[in-house]
Amino acid sequence: MVSRSRKGQAVLVLLLALVGGCGLPQEPAPEPVPSPPAPKPSGPIxxxxxxxxxxxxxxxxxxxxxxxxxxxxxxxxxxxxxxxxxxxxxxxxxxxxxxxxxxxxxxxxxxxxxxxxxxxxxxxxxxxxxxxxxxxxxxxxxxxxxxxxxxxxxxxxxxxxxxxxxxxNERNAGPGYLAVLPDDGKRSNVELGLKDASDVHLRDDFASVEGKGWGMPGSFPLPDNGGVLNPERGQRLWVLRVHVNRKQLDEELLSASWVNGGAPVPGIALDLPGGWRDLPKAQLPDSGAIFVLFTVPEQGGGAPPKLVLNTNVQSLLEQAVELPEGKPVYELPAVLRRKVSALKSPSTTQALSFEAGGSTGTANLTVSGLRLGWQRPVRQPESGKLGLISPPRNDRALLEVQLQVNGDGLPEDLAGYLTADRIALKLPGGGKAKIAGKRYDGGLFPTAVVYEVPADITSAQLTIDAGSVTLPSRGRLELAPTAPAIDLRLEP
Structure with a gap:
């Protein structure tokens, strides 16, 4: 049992310690230490x-x-x-x-x-x-x-x-594999184990696809240190190297009003033993080279792979060639199997005279561009919107002549659909080409006239055909050439 005196001494010592402590300097409290993150589990979770x-x-x-x-x-x-x-x-x-x-x-x-x-x-x-x-x-x-x-x-x-x-890093390609990746051109066909594919080419009026290389390598080194692509057992890896150009529609026509709601959209596809494969348009460059990697069954047999070019418009034009030879799968329009160079002409301008409302003057008719193909956009008389036309037979073609007419004193009138009939295309051997369609805006003359011509045409002449038209608001307009016709040379 503790005595009362000893208990009092203990209380006194405790009180002195507490009182004395009030005057001592206080050390700062330590910063809280964050709890370590929970360790990642090394077993079942x-x-x-x-x-x-x-x-x-x-x-x-x-x-x-x-x-x-x-x-x-x-x-x-x-x-x-x-x-x-x-x-x-x-x-x-x-x-x-x-x-x-x-x-x-x-x-x-x-x-x-x-x-x-x-x-x-x-x-x-x-x-x-x-x-x-x-x-x-x-x-x-x-x-x-x-x-x-x-x-x-x-x-x-x-x-x-x-x-x-x-x-x-290990990339295998199973059945149905189809990859599209850019080709920077830094690796040659020889380095990649590919062969020439220049016989593979397709074009329509809005896009072209030209083969640059092809092969069936046992593996394919992916760019940017992306590893090596290998086919699965039972599959054969195909590599197709192509150049794509989807910029063949004139820029001013892209935003125009079309009867089907928009300008033609070119599409590229593969027809494979395992089924049809569209190349997504978002993966295709407007103009540039790509690799197309795909698999086919090793023991599949049957038809060879085919490269397909089509244009999604109101009248679908679809072309296909077998890979790798480039042999057409079915008969194609003859004009699309030839290459057309740029306009070759000593002069692209013809002088003309005009008379309207008692006043006379001179002007110049200038050819600003040519397009030779199978489908061309023209103004539809019913709706006023653009739509595509094509010739009636595979041995025919459409020649679009883009025009500008400049001169002082020309009447101001919306008459391009009328004056187009006075612009004639003379064919070799005589005769005039039939006008298949026109494009015009608010001017006196058309912006383009489209003629039906033979698919193997190599030259023609464009001229103002002397005569008159009756303008909607200005009356009679007389036109006549005052210089030789414009020579158009269309050698392949």
């Missing part, structure tokens, strides 16, 4: 969605892989990467525990390759739906051709496996 554990995570992955296997079988996408397609969860920015990982409400399945994209790994997202106490999968959101999708974060599986979505 719990996957959590919106704060709740996913008890059927493995079952969801298996269901997703089965759905993606169907898309691969239908060749809506192709196997890529190392050839193993699995479904994964993508991490989200949230607090992680030692053995649990918060994830997005979707699966990412791959790596696959979406037809028409580049060779980098693509992924198919599959939304995870929560319905009360049940968690199930929605339909796979298979990307459209040419539209790649990739998770932004690291992806994981319940067994603890993780990976970066883009970390893939």
């Amino acid at each position: 719990e996957v959590t969605l919106q704060g709740h554990r996913l008890p059927n995570a493995d079952a969801l992955l298996r269901a997703g892989e089965a759905a993606v296997a169907t898309a691969i079988e239908q060749q809506r996408v192709a196997r890529s990467g190392d050839g193993t397609v699995q479904c994964w969860f993508a991490r989200v920015e949230a607090e992680e525990g030692e053995y649990y990982v918060p994830v997005e409400p979707k699966l990412w399945c791959g790596p696959i390759q979406v037809p028409g994209t580049g060779p980098a790994p693509d992924w198919i997202p599959i939304p995870v739906l929560t319905k009360g106490d049940r968690v199930e999968l929605d339909e796979p959101k298979v990307p459209a051709p040419g539209q790649a999708t990739t998770p932004a974060a690291e992806i994981v599986r319940p067994d603890g496996a993780s990976r970066k979505p883009n970390a893939q």
Whole structure:
């Protein structure tokens, strides 16, 4: 038992210590030390969605892989990467525990390759739906051709496996593989193991495709240290090197009003043993070179691959040639199998005289451009919009002559659809070409006149044909040439 005196001494000592301590300088409190981040799990993990554990995570992955296997079988996408397609969860920015990982409400399945994209790994997202106490999968959101999708974060599986979505140096190409990638021209055909493909060429009035190289290499080195592409067992890898030009429609016509809602849009496709494959227009340059990589069955047999050029307008013109020889699959318009050089003429101008309302003057008719082809845009009389016309037979062609007329004192009137009839195209051997269509704006003369001509035409003459027209508001207009006709030379 402690005596009362000793207990009092203890209390006194404690009070003295407390009082004495009030006068001592205080040391600053140390900064709080942040807790170390939770270590990434090195073994199996719990996957959590919106704060709740996913008890059927493995079952969801298996269901997703089965759905993606169907898309691969239908060749809506192709196997890529190392050839193993699995479904994964993508991490989200949230607090992680030692053995649990918060994830997005979707699966990412791959790596696959979406037809028409580049060779980098693509992924198919599959939304995870929560319905009360049940968690199930929605339909796979298979990307459209040419539209790649990739998770932004690291992806994981319940067994603890993780990976970066883009970390893939081994690139295999399975059935239905089709990749489009730019060609910077730095590697020669010899370096890539390719052969010449100059016999492959297609053109219409709005685009052209010219073969530069082709081959079936055992592997293909991808640019920018992107790894090496190898075909899967049972598949043969094709490499087609082409130059594309989609800028053959005059700029001022692109924004014009068209009967079908817009200017013609050229399309390029492959007709393969496994089915039709459009090259996505977003992946095609306006003018430039590309590589087209695709697979065909090694023991497929059957028809050879075909390169197809078409124009999506109200009257579809489709052309196809076999690869790699460039042999036409069916008869093509003769004019599209020849190459036409630029205008060659000693002079592109013809002087003319005019008389209207008692006043006279002189002017110059100038040829500002030529287009020789199969389809040409002209003004439709009914709607006033542009539409395409074509000749009646494969041995005929359309020659578009673009015009400018300048002179002092010319009447101001909207009459291009009338004065076009006084601009004649004389054919070799005599005779005048039939006018097939016209383009005009608010001026006195047309901006272009389109004539029907033989497909093998090599020369012609353009002239003002002496005569008169009755203008809508200014009365009679007399026209006559005062200089020789303009020689047009159209040698291939």
